[in-house]
Amino acid sequence: MEDLKNIVDACASGDPKAQEQLYNLYAPKMFGVCMRYAKNDTEAEDNLQEGFIKVFTNIGKFRHEGSLEGWVRRIMVNVSLEKFRKQSMLYPVEDMAVFESQMADDTTSEKVSATELLKLVQQLPPQYRMVFNLYVVEGFSHQEISGKLGIATGTSKSNLARAREILKRKVQKLFSEIETNANYSV
Amino acid sequence: MKLTTYNIYGVKNNNQNLDNLFREKLEGLEIAPPADTWDKIRSGLAQPEKNKRAAFFRLIAAAALVVFVLVAGWLFTREPGNNLPVAVNKQDAGSGIKLPEQQPARELVFDDSEVDKKVNVVVEKSSRPITLAQQPNKISSGEAIPVRGNSGSFRLLAQARQLLPAFEIKEKLRESSKNKVVFADRLTPGEKALVALNSSFQNKKNQKIRSWEVGVKVSPGYGSQQASHDAEYASSMTYSNTSGKPDLSAGVSATYKPGKKWSMETGVYYARNGQSSDNSIYATSEQDYSAAPASYFNTPVMIKRGQIAMNSTAGVIKFSKTPVNSELSATLDGNGLSTSSLLTGGEFSQVFDFVEVPLYLRYTLLDSKIDVHLMGGFSTNFLVGNNVYMSGSFGKENVGKTADISQVNFSGAIGAGIDYTLGKHLSVSIEPRLNYYLNSINKNRAVNYHPYRIGIYTGLNYEF
Numbered sequence: 001m002e003d004l005k006n007i008v009d010a011c012a013s014g015d016p017k018a019q020e021q022l023y024n025l026y027a028p029k030m031f032g033v034c035m036r037y038a039k040n041d042t043e044a045e046d047n048l049q050e051g052f053i054k055v056f057t058n059i060g061k062f063r064h065e066g067s068l069e070g071w072v073r074r075i076m077v078n079v080s081l082e083k084f085r086k087q088s089m090l091y092p093v094e095d096m097a098v099f100e101s102q103m104a105d106d107t108t109s110e111k112v113s114a115t116e117l118l119k120l121v122q123q124l125p126p127q128y129r130m131v132f133n134l135y136v137v138e139g140f141s142h143q144e145i146s147g148k149l150g151i152a153t154g155t156s157k158s159n160l161a162r163a164r165e166i167l168k169r170k171v172q173k174l175f176s177e178i179e180t181n182a183n184y185s186v
Numbered sequence: 187m188k189l190t191t192y193n194i195y196g197v198k199n200n201n202q203n204l205d206n207l208f209r210e211k212l213e214g215l216e217i218a219p220p221a222d223t224w225d226k227i228r229s230g231l232a233q234p235e236k237n238k239r240a241a242f243f244r245l246i247a248a249a250a251l252v253v254f255v256l257v258a259g260w261l262f263t264r265e266p267g268n269n270l271p272v273a274v275n276k277q278d279a280g281s282g283i284k285l286p287e288q289q290p291a292r293e294l295v296f297d298d299s300e301v302d303k304k305v306n307v308v309v310e311k312s313s314r315p316i317t318l319a320q321q322p323n324k325i326s327s328g329e330a331i332p333v334r335g336n337s338g339s340f341r342l343l344a345q346a347r348q349l350l351p352a353f354e355i356k357e358k359l360r361e362s363s364k365n366k367v368v369f370a371d372r373l374t375p376g377e378k379a380l381v382a383l384n385s386s387f388q389n390k391k392n393q394k395i396r397s398w399e400v401g402v403k404v405s406p407g408y409g410s411q412q413a414s415h416d417a418e419y420a421s422s423m424t425y426s427n428t429s430g431k432p433d434l435s436a437g438v439s440a441t442y443k444p445g446k447k448w449s450m451e452t453g454v455y456y457a458r459n460g461q462s463s464d465n466s467i468y469a470t471s472e473q474d475y476s477a478a479p480a481s482y483f484n485t486p487v488m489i490k491r492g493q494i495a496m497n498s499t500a501g502v503i504k505f506s507k508t509p510v511n512s513e514l515s516a517t518l519d520g521n522g523l524s525t526s527s528l529l530t531g532g533e534f535s536q537v538f539d540f541v542e543v544p545l546y547l548r549y550t551l552l553d554s555k556i557d558v559h560l561m562g563g564f565s566t567n568f569l570v571g572n573n574v575y576m577s578g579s580f581g582k583e584n585v586g587k588t589a590d591i592s593q594v595n596f597s598g599a600i601g602a603g604i605d606y607t608l609g610k611h612l613s614v615s616i617e618p619r620l621n622y623y624l625n626s627i628n629k630n631r632a633v634n635y636h637p638y639r640i641g642i643y644t645g646l647n648y649e650f
Contacts, residue, residue, distance in 0.1 A: 016228070023224055032215035041220075046491055048219055053230045085507060086492045114211040121212070136205045137213055168204055 005064055012060040019056055026069060027052075030076045032118075036133050037080035039122055047083055051076040077138060081148055084130055120170050127151075128163035135160050241593055245568070248594045252566050255545045256452055399441040399449075399649040401615070407641020409433050409459045412634075413499050419632035422486050422497040431535075433458050435641060437542070446553060451546040457567070457621075459637035460537035461499055462577075487514070487528045496528060498574075498588070500536040500635050501628040505586040509576045533578070536588045538627065538637070539571030546599065557605040561617065567595045569627070590630040597623045603643070615645040 007025075010018030031048050038044035054075050062071055121129060130149060134140045135156075140148070142156040149156070410430025415423070437455030444450075488495045494505040494514070508514065513529045546563030574586045603617025622638040 019228075019231075020224065023227065027219050027223070028216035029214065031217045031219040032212070035215075035217055036212055043492075045220055045223060049223055049226050049230065052227045056227075056231055083492045086494065086505070087489075087508075114215055115217075117208055117211050118215065121208070132208075137209050164201055164204055167208070171204065171207070 004068060008059060008062060008064070008068065011056060012062075022055075023052060026072050029069070030072060033073055033076045034080060035118055036121055036137065037077070037084070037129065039126065039129075043083065047076065047079045051079040054079065077134075081130065084126055085150070087126065116174060117171070120167055120174075123170075124163055124166060128159050128166070131156050131159040132163040132167070244594055248566050248568070252452075252543050252545065255564070256450075396445070397443050397649055399443065399647050401439045401441065401453075401645045401647035403437055403439055403453075403455070403615075403643050403645035405435045405619075405641040405643040407433060407435060407639050409457075409637060409639040411459065411461055411500070411638065412636040414634040415497075415499075416632045419497055422488075423499070429462060431460050431462065433460070433639075435639070435643075439544075439645070439647075441548075441647070447550050449548045449550075451544065451548065451563075453544060455542040455544065455565075457540045457542055457639065458537060458571075459540065459639065460535050462533050462535035485528055487526050489514070489526050494526075494528065495589070498534060498536060500538070501588040501590055501630060501633050503534070503536065503574045503586055504589050505574075507585060509585045510583055511578065533576065534585075535575045535577065537571070537573050537575060538569060538588075538591065540567040540595070541570050542567045542597070544599070555607055557607075558602070559605065559617075560600075560602050561619065562600045563598070564624075565597045565599060565621070567597055567623070569593050569595070588628075590628050590633075592625070592627050592629055595623055595625055595627050597621050597638075601643075605647075611649050613647045613649065615643070615647060617643045617645070619643055 007018050007021055011022055027048070030051065031044065034044040034047040034051065035041070038047060051072075055072055058075075062068065121132065124132060127149070131145055134145045134148065135142070142153045142160075145151075145156045146153045151159075408430055409432075435455055435457040437453055439451050439453030439455075441449050441451040485496055494508065496503045496505070509528075514526050515529065542565045544563060544565035546561050546565075548559045548561045550557050550559045552558040569591055572587045572591055573584055574588060576583050576585050599619055599621045601617050601619030603615055603619075605613050605615045607613045618641070620638065620640050623636045626634045626636055628635045
C-alpha cells in the first residue's frame, strides 16, 4: 500500500498529522492487544501510550519488509511484557485464591462475548495470562515464551495448562448460563 | 460454534477448541481507547526533545566555563618580564673563563612600563657607558641595542646613579619586579665575565621554564560521600549505614608552566563514586525462601504505574527490574508514603561514573631534583554512568538507576605532592589529593549527596 508507506515516511520525519493518522488506524486493534495483557483498563491504556511513543520514536527503523501492523503489534506485546516483568513479584504464582474467586459477569449477548472472554483472560494470574496470550493468540512456541519471560519451558507448559483449566471452567459456566437463558426464550 | 464439543473426553480436542475460541474472538479484537490517550502520546513525544536540548545547552555552558577558567588562570599566572643578559665591557668579555659550579643563577627581571616612563640616565664622566648586549657573548660598547622585553623591542641606554654590585642586583631584583635594570660599572673583569656567562646560561634555562607538559596519571583511592536527607525522605529509608569503596581513577593531563613556581593543569580524568548499603537483618518465619540468604534487605518502596522506587542514600532508586530472589509484599503498617516492601537478600550499591575536567594550580615549594609542591583547584565533572547494582550469593545484578542526578557537577581539590625528575623530559609525580564535590549531585532537594575522594595520584610526565 503506497498510502501506508507515505504515512510511515511522514511519521519518521515527525509529521504530527501523519502520526495521528497512524494512531487512528491502529489504536483500536492495539488497544485490544494491550487489554489482553493488562489486568485492567488503566494498565492497558498506559501500555498503549507507551507503545505508541515507542512506535513513533523508532518508526525510522521500520523497513518496509513485513507488515506494519505486525511490527506495531510486536511493540505493544513487548511493552506489555515489560510491564509484567516489573511487576512479576507482586503476585506469587502460587497464590491463586485472588483470581479464582472472581466471577464472570453475567451477560447473554452474543455480541459482547469477545469482551467477555477478554475479561476472563484479564482475570488470570499475570504469568498465566502472559503465557496464554503468547501461545494461543500470538502463536509463540514454549521455547520462545521461555525466552521472553525468563522461565523454563516446563513452566511455560504448566502455566498454559493451568490457564486453560481456569478459562475452560469459566467459559463453561458462562455458556451454560447462556444456554440456560436461551432455553427459556421462545 | 458448537458449544457441546466442550466435554471431558479427548483433552487435546478440548484444548484445541478452547484455544480456537479465544483466538478467534480475541485476535483481531478492536476496542476504542480512551479519548485523551492521543494527547498523552503527543506530549510524551515532545518531552524527550526538550530534555535533550536542555542537556545540550548545559554541556555547552559547562565547557565554556572550563575554557573561561583556563584562560583566566593563564592570564593570572603569567609573570611579567623577561630575563635579560647583562652587558659587560668589551675588553673584559670573558671568553674562556669557566663558570664555577656553585655560582647562583642571575635573574634580572624587567618591567616594561617602568622603563619607558623613567629611565635614570646619568652619565658619569669617569666611566664608560655601559650597554646591553644583544646576545650574551657579543658585547659592544656605546650602542643602544634593542633588547627583548614583554612588549617587544625597545631601546635602553641606562646608567645608574647609584651603582650596585652585580651580586646585589640579583637579590634586589628578585624581590620586586618593578625595579629597573641597573648595571654596575664597578664589576671586576672576572665578575663581569661571570655575569655574562650566567646570563647566557640563564637564557637557556628560561626558555625551558615556559613549557608544556603532558602526563598520564593513575590513582588508587577511597571514595565516599557526605550525605544527609530530609526527615520525610529518611523515614522511608531502612538502612542508614553506608560505606565508601576503594576505587581507581585515571586520566591524562596537560600542564602549562609559565614560570618556575607556578603551573596550571587541565586534562581529562575518569572517576567512579559508589557506595553500598549494609544489609539490615529482617527475620522472617512466614515465608520459605528456597535459596534463603542469611540476611534480608527490607525497605519500603513506592510502586507507581509498574515502576518500583526506593529511597536510598544517593537518591531514589528507580528499578528497571525486580531483583533476582526478591519479593514485593504489601505493607499494612506503612507510614503512608509507601505501599509495599521489597524483601531481598543482597547489598545495594549506587554507582556513578564521571568524566572530570579539572583546572588545577600548583605551586612549587621546593625546587630541586625532588620538587615539593602544593596543589588546588576545581573540576567540572560530567556524569557518564549511573547504575544501581544488587550483589548477593547469586552474583551482581544491574537493577536500575538513581533518579535526579545532575549531568554536570563541580568539585574542589587540594593536595600536595612531590615530583622526581628522571631525565631531560621525563618525571614522575606522587600526589595525595582530596577531591570534594561542591554541589549535591542529586537535584532532589530532599537528598544532599556530596561524593568525595581521597587518592594518591601517581603520574608519569613528559615535558617539552
